[in-house]
Amino acid sequence: MKLLIENWRKFLTEAEGDYFPWLQQLRDDSAKFIEDQQDKGGRVGSGSFRTVIVPEEDKDFVVKILRYGNNDSYMNKVEKLLGDEFPDVFPRVFAHDPDYRWIVMERVQPISTKNDEMLEEALIATMPKLHQFAYDLLSLEDGSPSSDTKPFNMLRYIVMAAAPRLRPTDLPYGDNTRVTDRVTKIQEFGLANEPWFTQLSKAMKRYGVQWVDLAEGNVGVDMKDHTLKIIDASVFSPQSGEKDWNDDINEEMLTEKC
Numbered sequence: 001m002k003l004l005i006e007n008w009r010k011f012l013t014e015a016e017g018d019y020f021p022w023l024q025q026l027r028d029d030s031a032k033f034i035e036d037q038q039d040k041g042g043r044v045g046s047g048s049f050r051t052v053i054v055p056e057e058d059k060d061f062v063v064k065i066l067r068y069g070n071n072d073s074y075m076n077k078v079e080k081l082l083g084d085e086f087p088d089v090f091p092r093v094f095a096h097d098p099d100y101r102w103i104v105m106e107r108v109q110p111i112s113t114k115n116d117e118m119l120e121e122a123l124i125a126t127m128p129k130l131h132q133f134a135y136d137l138l139s140l141e142d143g144s145p146s147s148d149t150k151p152f153n154m155l156r157y158i159v160m161a162a163a164p165r166l167r168p169t170d171l172p173y174g175d176n177t178r179v180t181d182r183v184t185k186i187q188e189f190g191l192a193n194e195p196w197f198t199q200l201s202k203a204m205k206r207y208g209v210q211w212v213d214l215a216e217g218n219v220g221v222d223m224k225d226h227t228l229k230i231i232d233a234s235v236f237s238p239q240s241g242e243k244d245w246n247d248d249i250n251e252e253m254l255t256e257k258c
């Protein structure tokens with residue numbers, strides 16, 4: 001990581017092309033750059049909105065580029081802002097297109113349900129006290145594991161607890177008392193004891209990060225310290241959250257419409 005930051009410092013102070021020739025290619029012709037990288041096998045992921053590649057020359061980064069029109073650019077912009085404001089929770093974004101068609105983001109190891117022990121380790125490394133608290137709360141009466149203590153199910157409780165509010169439709173049909181009671185306990189404990197949880201909660205409120213999508217495919221492990229990172233901020237509207245983070249984008253959209 002130290003090397004990564006040093007490289008970026010050099011990049012900021014000296015001619016970027018000398019240190020990151022691939023970044024210059026990306027700036028000059030992003031479509032060609034992505035095609036070339038895909039031909040070299042650099043594609044690591046693709047979601048509903050963005051294609052993600054690892055530059056062959058710098059495998060510590062990913063480039064996330066919009067698949068469709070610029071209307072989705074707020075998704076890249078919000079990840080840049082979140083990485084700046086909450087760098088323990090979201091990967092840093094080191095460079096971006098002026099219109100946010102693409103961003104260059106720190107690479108992390110995505111976690112899937114197939115390797116969910118990686119998620120358990122990340123939860124322990126990131127929020128040791130909250131992990132223990134949630135484990136005790138969600139395990140069976142005799143202390144043995146339950147389906148709720150499985151890593152992705154525990155993560156679901158944690159992100160629900162970090163959400164500013166839960167709508168009735170967010171909860172399962174029927175009597176939700178047990179779930180809401182557990183979520184409330186995790187929230188109170190998390191806010192009192194775990195800085196990462198508090199940062200996530202603030203990020204969700206300020207920028208409208210949706211808890212529902214903070215799950216498989218959208219979370220990863222920071223390769224430097226094995227902590228949890230949110231790789232897809234899951235903000236689904238340029239108007240969401242309580243902060244005016246998208247004023248300029250809104251103005252651009254209004255101008256386009258006129």
Ligand SMILES: Nc1ncnc2c1ncn2[C@@H]1O[C@H](COP(=O)(O)OP(=O)(O)OP(=O)(O)O)[C@@H](O)[C@H]1O
Pocket residue numbers: 044045046047048049050051052062064091105106107108109110217218220231232233
């Ligand atoms: N920083 C990263 N490091 C490594 N892999 C990443 C990173 N960001 C994204 N990916 C990979 O690319 C995939 C797609 O990225 P992402 O989820 O951000 O795109 P999206 O279009 O917003 O997806 P969705 O369909 O979930 O809305 C991820 O599931 C993950 O496998």
Ligand SMILES: [Mg+2]
Pocket residue numbers: 047048217218232
């Ligand atoms: Mg995603």
